[in-house]
């Protein structure tokens with residue numbers, strides 16, 4: 001595990017509000033208490049859920065999203081949340097991070113544009129020698145087409161102002177709600193404006209949706225849990241995924257804790273890895289699921305018997321799947337190679 005922590009890493013699938021640590025949530029509560037009209041009983045319940053950490057039940061895991069959202073309703077708290085998460089990834093050996101978040105409009109307090117700007121400000125506060133950070137703007141498939149369209153408008157404006165920071169759009173949210181087909185036109189609009197696209201795909205079995213997503217050809221895919229014939233998909237869809245060569249973001253702990261995958265040995269990682277399909281390990285929600293990117297590398301190494309050389313290869317190839325510029329990718333590769341040479 002020391003090896004995995006020291007390994008320079010690339011994180012490409014991390015949701016801001018799911019990534020908040022117990023420490024950050026505690027601090028946000030202290031900031032919010034004097035300003036809020038929550039009852040003592042509400043604070044006590046929230047604090048108990050937050051303190052459960054690793055021992056949280058699945059239900060509590062999902063409650064954390066609601067709590068985190070209630071604690072990040074101003075530009076100042078979004079800024080703090082973003083900065084804390086970035087620093088924690090730095091401490092874990094992450095050298096390149098694409099953080100994603102669903103901008104929220106809080107009446108009288110914060111617009112979606114201000115939410116995005118608060119994240120950009122926090123990212124600009126980090127120095128390049130620690131970590132390179134980019135932002136992906138998420139669309140929540142529960143919130144409807146109109147909200148998605150507003151989000152893309154705000155993302156495109158922010159992208160023109162900060163083309164080196166804002167890199168893409170993500171489609172996420174409850175996979176059992178809403179239709180992906182409703183959101184593809186608005187994602188296409190973002191793509192035409194220059195943004196890259198990553199879509200959460202096949203978290204639950206849904207062949208028609210997988211087909212639509214693959215035909216859209218996003219730049220990356222999240223999860224792809226139920227595509228292999230052994231996991232509720234089909235041979236035809238599986239082959240279509242492999243032929244697409246679209247890199248897949250894999251979140252081992254998140255999938256096992258949510259119960260969409262039975263255990264680590266049965267995770268679809270192994271099918272994609274064996275097929276030499278482009279994959280990248282990711283945390284998804286390091287706060288909610290009490291994990292870190294090094295922990296995900298340890299889990300992969302132990303579950304699939306990977307050598308140190310294979311872990312190096314995985315982290316190096318992840319650079320190719322980032323939405324960084326070619327120049328940034330080359331710089332990252334050189335930096336990773338130097339660290340490897342020093343450690344050999």
Ligand code: 5GP
Nearest residue numbers: 015016017018101102138172173174175200
């Ligand atoms: P936020 O976008 O508010 O920063 O992060 C939390 C949000 O990310 C959740 O409300 C949800 O929309 C999305 N999210 C986090 N984890 C997952 C996941 O595993 N699957 C899906 N589909 N969406 C997720």
